[in-house]
Amino acid sequence: LCWAGICSGIPDPRQRDSLMQQEASRQTGGAMLLTEAEQRLSARLLKLKQQEMAGPQFPPSMHFFRARPLIQRSPIFSLLQGMPKGAALHLHDLSIVGADWLVKNVTYRPHCYICFTATQSVRFVFSARQPSPLPQCSPWKLLEALRAQMNSTADLDNSLLQNLTLFTSDPEVAYPNQDVVWSKFENTFLAALGLLTYAPVFKDYFYRGLQEFYADNVQYLELRALLPEIYELDGAKHDRAWTLKAYQDVARQFVNEHPDFLGARVIYTVHRGINSSELIDVVKEAMRLQKEFPEVMAGFDLVGREDSGKPLWYFREGLSLPAELGVTLPYFFHAGETDWEGTDTDGNLLDALLFNTSRIGHGFALTRHPLAKDLSRKMGVAVEVCPISNQVMQLVADLRNHPAASLMSEGHPLVISSDDPASFGSSGLSYDFYEAFVGLGGMSAHLGTLKELAINSIRYSSLSPQLKDKALALWQRKWDKFISENSQ
Amino acid sequence: LCWAGICSGIPDPRQRDSLMQQEASRQTGGAMLLTEAEQRLSARLLKLKQQEMAGPQFPPSMHFFRARPLIQRSPIFSLLQGMPKGAALHLHDLSIVGADWLVKNVTYRPHCYICFTATQSVRFVFSARQPSPLPQCSPWKLLEALRAQMNSTADLDNSLLQNLTLFTSDPEVAYPNQDVVWSKFENTFLAALGLLTYAPVFKDYFYRGLQEFYADNVQYLELRALLPEIYELDGAKHDRAWTLKAYQDVARQFVNEHPDFLGARVIYTVHRGINSSELIDVVKEAMRLQKEFPEVMAGFDLVGREDSGKPLWYFREGLSLPAELGVTLPYFFHAGETDWEGTDTDGNLLDALLFNTSRIGHGFALTRHPLAKDLSRKMGVAVEVCPISNQVMQLVADLRNHPAASLMSEGHPLVISSDDPASFGSSGLSYDFYEAFVGLGGMSAHLGTLKELAINSIRYSSLSPQLKDKALALWQRKWDKFISENSQ
Numbered sequence: 001l002c003w004a005g006i007c008s009g010i011p012d013p014r015q016r017d018s019l020m021q022q023e024a025s026r027q028t029g030g031a032m033l034l035t036e037a038e039q040r041l042s043a044r045l046l047k048l049k050q051q052e053m054a055g056p057q058f059p060p061s062m063h064f065f066r067a068r069p070l071i072q073r074s075p076i077f078s079l080l081q082g083m084p085k086g087a088a089l090h091l092h093d094l095s096i097v098g099a100d101w102l103v104k105n106v107t108y109r110p111h112c113y114i115c116f117t118a119t120q121s122v123r124f125v126f127s128a129r130q131p132s133p134l135p136q137c138s139p140w141k142l143l144e145a146l147r148a149q150m151n152s153t154a155d156l157d158n159s160l161l162q163n164l165t166l167f168t169s170d171p172e173v174a175y176p177n178q179d180v181v182w183s184k185f186e187n188t189f190l191a192a193l194g195l196l197t198y199a200p201v202f203k204d205y206f207y208r209g210l211q212e213f214y215a216d217n218v219q220y221l222e223l224r225a226l227l228p229e230i231y232e233l234d235g236a237k238h239d240r241a242w243t244l245k246a247y248q249d250v251a252r253q254f255v256n257e258h259p260d261f262l263g264a265r266v267i268y269t270v271h272r273g274i275n276s277s278e279l280i281d282v283v284k285e286a287m288r289l290q291k292e293f294p295e296v297m298a299g300f301d302l303v304g305r306e307d308s309g310k311p312l313w314y315f316r317e318g319l320s321l322p323a324e325l326g327v328t329l330p331y332f333f334h335a336g337e338t339d340w341e342g343t344d345t346d347g348n349l350l351d352a353l354l355f356n357t358s359r360i361g362h363g364f365a366l367t368r369h370p371l372a373k374d375l376s377r378k379m380g381v382a383v384e385v386c387p388i389s390n391q392v393m394q395l396v397a398d399l400r401n402h403p404a405a406s407l408m409s410e411g412h413p414l415v416i417s418s419d420d421p422a423s424f425g426s427s428g429l430s431y432d433f434y435e436a437f438v439g440l441g442g443m444s445a446h447l448g449t450l451k452e453l454a455i456n457s458i459r460y461s462s463l464s465p466q467l468k469d470k471a472l473a474l475w476q477r478k479w480d481k482f483i484s485e486n487s488q
Numbered sequence: 489l490c491w492a493g494i495c496s497g498i499p500d501p502r503q504r505d506s507l508m509q510q511e512a513s514r515q516t517g518g519a520m521l522l523t524e525a526e527q528r529l530s531a532r533l534l535k536l537k538q539q540e541m542a543g544p545q546f547p548p549s550m551h552f553f554r555a556r557p558l559i560q561r562s563p564i565f566s567l568l569q570g571m572p573k574g575a576a577l578h579l580h581d582l583s584i585v586g587a588d589w590l591v592k593n594v595t596y597r598p599h600c601y602i603c604f605t606a607t608q609s610v611r612f613v614f615s616a617r618q619p620s621p622l623p624q625c626s627p628w629k630l631l632e633a634l635r636a637q638m639n640s641t642a643d644l645d646n647s648l649l650q651n652l653t654l655f656t657s658d659p660e661v662a663y664p665n666q667d668v669v670w671s672k673f674e675n676t677f678l679a680a681l682g683l684l685t686y687a688p689v690f691k692d693y694f695y696r697g698l699q700e701f702y703a704d705n706v707q708y709l710e711l712r713a714l715l716p717e718i719y720e721l722d723g724a725k726h727d728r729a730w731t732l733k734a735y736q737d738v739a740r741q742f743v744n745e746h747p748d749f750l751g752a753r754v755i756y757t758v759h760r761g762i763n764s765s766e767l768i769d770v771v772k773e774a775m776r777l778q779k780e781f782p783e784v785m786a787g788f789d790l791v792g793r794e795d796s797g798k799p800l801w802y803f804r805e806g807l808s809l810p811a812e813l814g815v816t817l818p819y820f821f822h823a824g825e826t827d828w829e830g831t832d833t834d835g836n837l838l839d840a841l842l843f844n845t846s847r848i849g850h851g852f853a854l855t856r857h858p859l860a861k862d863l864s865r866k867m868g869v870a871v872e873v874c875p876i877s878n879q880v881m882q883l884v885a886d887l888r889n890h891p892a893a894s895l896m897s898e899g900h901p902l903v904i905s906s907d908d909p910a911s912f913g914s915s916g917l918s919y920d921f922y923e924a925f926v927g928l929g930g931m932s933a934h935l936g937t938l939k940e941l942a943i944n945s946i947r948y949s950s951l952s953p954q955l956k957d958k959a960l961a962l963w964q965r966k967w968d969k970f971i972s973e974n975s976q
């Protein structure tokens with residue numbers, strides 16, 4: 001019953017120190033060598049963290065909707081906003097820009113029509129003439145005309161906002177369970193879809209998204225995108241290639257205007273509600289797009305609630321196709337976004353690895369799958385951890401209990417991302433970095449942790465080795481500047 | 489980036505099956521060979537579990553105070569009540585008997601006085617004459633006289649009950665945070681103390697506790713006991729040796745009357761609020777008691793809220809004493825009962841192992857300490873997992889997120905126990921087994937899991953190898969009977 005000399009029952013303080021250091025070195029960032037300036041900033045961060053832990057309310061243990069004002073006042077959060085965070089690798093196309101911009105900018109554009117559904121949601125469409133009616137929705141009204149009839153448009157705008165985000169002051173009452181929160185979540189996308197698929201808005205929205213992440217000191221994005229049909233004012237429609245090209249054009253333009261930004265790539269996604277023969281066609285299209293747009297297209301994924309959809313194994317015929325044809329189509333599968341251990345959904349983790357996924361989206365259930373966990377580590381398949389998303393979608397209440405806290409302790413390959421920041425009332429990456437650093441990381445996480453998380457986001461991106469080197473160099477310059485400005 | 493042939497992107501169904509089986513074999517009970525009858529019962533249990541998962545409310549994801557009526561109606565719970573569960577290894581002396589017995593039986597005994605504190609709690613004492621007043625408490629009243637003045641005693645009895653347990657219909661409102669729930673928790677012990685330290689009640693209470701666990705098909709108990717001063721009606725007081733002897737006598741008597749029960753042992757505990765020189769004296773007394781009562785005395789532990797008390801390392805001088813003197817005093821430390829990662833409290837896990845602890849109480853934080861986790865596994869130091877306790881004391885809300893879910897997936901040495909069942913409104917072990925089997929275990933846990941948990945409780949007990957063999961043989965007979973009665 002002895003191990004490494006531990007059994008005498010009289011601990012040797014030096015051995016104890018050495019074991020504590022060994023353990024500390026295993027965690028994310030535990031093996032990072034920090035400069036003296038970095039050590040000073042790290043010490044300052046730990047002191048600030050101790051103060052937040054001693055306070056009457058500890059934000060990571062609260063629902064994000066209640067914690068947000070506290071986080072906004074946190075000096076740690078300010079530092080994290082200023083920190084170059086590398087890449088945001090788990091984001092969805094329709095939720096990267098704050099919903100208030102949609103209301104205050106997009107819905108005020110000319111030709112915007114609205115209808116009201118029976119379930120108290122709304123749908124939008126831009127059209128040169130009166131659009132044809134939508135089933136289960138009121139007749140279309142021109143928003144401009146509707147607003148003109150009102151004394152104050154504040155109530156209307158506020159109700160539109162409510163339809164475009166999950167954010168609310170009393171989340172436990174509004175969303176008593178996962179079914180309700182998922183249903184509202186999917187409804188917000190249906191509400192936004194008519195706005196965002198209008199060609200001019202589509203490009204503006206993506207540009208604005210890049211701006212928001214750029215302002216939050218993020219250097220690069222990988223966007224899971226449904227590549228929906230984009231329409232013009234006269235009802236003309238574009239195909240997926242057009243949409244992908246639009247992403248590429250906007251990203252290029254943004255990089256031209258912001259040379260210290262690295263751009264964005266797209267992971268083409270399809271809703272997991274489709275059937276397996278439909279998936280075969282989608283994968284074929286994904287292979288064509290991958291070939292045609294190698295610069296902007298990063299790969300493929302399935303989206304939608306895992307617990308309600310078909311498991312990856314159901315789609316095995318289509319998902320095996322690229323490998324069978326010898327075609328490269330990298331996968332970035334959502335997997336293990338579930339509390340239901342041992343179910344078919346839960347099997348997605350192992351299957352994602354068997355289909356040679358490049359990363360794992362969420363991987364919330366990974367700690368309950370020791371073999372998949374080992375594989376993920378050995379194969380260098382990073383987990384994309386989205387703390388606020390997992391909390392809002394009710395996988396875990398207190399973020400100190402997020403399973404990625406263990407993964408961080410073990411130095412498992414992982415990155416931090418924000419999934420659908422607009423839906424959750426967050427923005428960029430800083431809120432999720434706050435939760436990861438203060439909540440998941442506890443007092444063990446230090447500046448080395450943050451540094452490795454940022455580096456990981458480039459290391460585990462879909463960029464080519466050359467572009468990774470370039471990205472790392474750019475990030476390092478920003479990092480050095482950040483350190484020198486914050487380590488007095 | 490390939491591992492064991494996984495990188496082609498075309499999964500081989502046989503390899504997939506084999507990996508799934510490998511993973512399944514790692515979990516607690518995953519390597520258990522089940523007879524045909526056991527497999528039938530296991531299949532039945534999994535079917536029942538699927539039904540509970542499909543229901544509108546899933547008990548392990550709810551607060552136990554709300555889940556209890558659902559659990560009581562669960563056919564899985566009925567089966568678990570009938571299942572021989574082996575030993576209860578993590579229990580506290582003052583909370584093993586349902587609080588209603590204290591109210592309905594003990595407070596109705598003659599000579600029972602009550603006083604009311606300013607904080608709306610109560611204190612009791614048995615006394616042949618009017619007891620001298622207690623600071624910060626109303627004058628003592630004879631309960632018999634108080635009840636005689638009333639038309640109905642139901643309200644009084646109900647309010648007494650509220651003072652002796654945490655159980656309440658609206659836990660989120662009653663206990664808004666950990667500080668409040670811990671304060672109430674410690675108050676319930678102060679309320680019960682005057683009842684339970686009266687010599688006749690003390691023995692009856694322990695006997696009754698053995699009865700309750702025996703009725704729940706538990707074969708053996710290890711009780712963390714404060715060994716408080718026990719008093720007689722005339723105010724005479726007994727020393728710790730008397731108290732320990734009383735435990736031994738009652739346990740022997742119970743075993744005589746119930747030959748299919750194996751008895752109980754005591755882990756002497758002291759509150760971690762004392763200082764380090766006081767701890768030295770306590771450890772010395774513990775060594776004396778260990779020598780004098782080797783049959784009933786199992787070892788030593790510190791109790792009380794870890795986050796508020798001194799860490800084990802603060803007590804290192806006293807805790808090193810037995811090893812320095814070459815005296816055997818097994819430790820059974822509470823450690824890692826915290827959400828605060830990286831704090832001094834959190835260091836208790838490693839220190840418990842360095843002081844050669846025999847088991848770890850709770851170990852809630854263990855998954856965030858990969859080195860301590862490895863040590864615990866290699867040294868065969870089992871974790872005593874108490875799901876309901878951790879939920880009620882607000883370490884985790886949804887028990888599917890309990891970190892021991894990962895430990896179970898990895899087959900980490902662990903046992904299930906109930907900590908303070910009377911405080912939580914549970915009893916015996918069956919409620920905690922339900923949470924572990926349905927909540928922590930998910931669809932992966934099967935009859936083999938339950939079987940290994942029961943065997944673990946004997947394997948990791950403090951019993952001698954001879955007594956373990958005897959215990960296992962007795963348990964096996966009961967198990968075989970249980971299987972044959974439930975596998976048609």
Ligand SMILES: [Zn+2]
Nearest residue numbers: 092334361419
């Ligand atoms: Zn996602």
Ligand SMILES: [Zn+2]
Nearest residue numbers: 580822849907
């Ligand atoms: Zn305990």
